[in-house]
Amino acid sequence: MNTIEKKHGGPLPSWMRERLSELHDIDPGSTAFRYFEGTRGAMTGRDEIWVDLGHLRLVMDKLCHIFERVETGGLDDQEIED
Numbered sequence: 360m361n362t363i364e365k366k367h368g369g370p371l372p373s374w375m376r377e378r379l380s381e382l383h384d385i386d387p388g389s390t391a392f393r394y395f396e397g398t399r400g401a402m403t404g405r406d407e408i409w410v411d412l413g414h415l416r417l418v419m420d421k422l423c424h425i426f427e428r429v430e431t432g433g434l435d436d437q438e439i440e441d
Contacts (some may be wrong), residue, residue, distance in 0.1 A: 366429045
């Protein structure tokens with residue numbers, strides 16, 4: 360998150376920090392949704408997770424849009440607060 364905040368030039372809104380923290384808690388190595396259970400890097404400590412795929416898609420689309428805009432330097436504060 361610090362890298363994004365540095366590029367954006369300020370702190371992330373709480374909704375973004377919360378979503379990124381949730382993703383990190385579920386999948387700290389970014390491998391849980393890519394590999395079969397029991398392989399290196401798979402989720403640990405949770406037997407089952409319920410995911411609302413429609414909501415996940417909305418959140419990921421918004422986060423991806425913001426990350427892309429931060430990378431290109433074209434993000435304004437109103438976009439990030441929505």
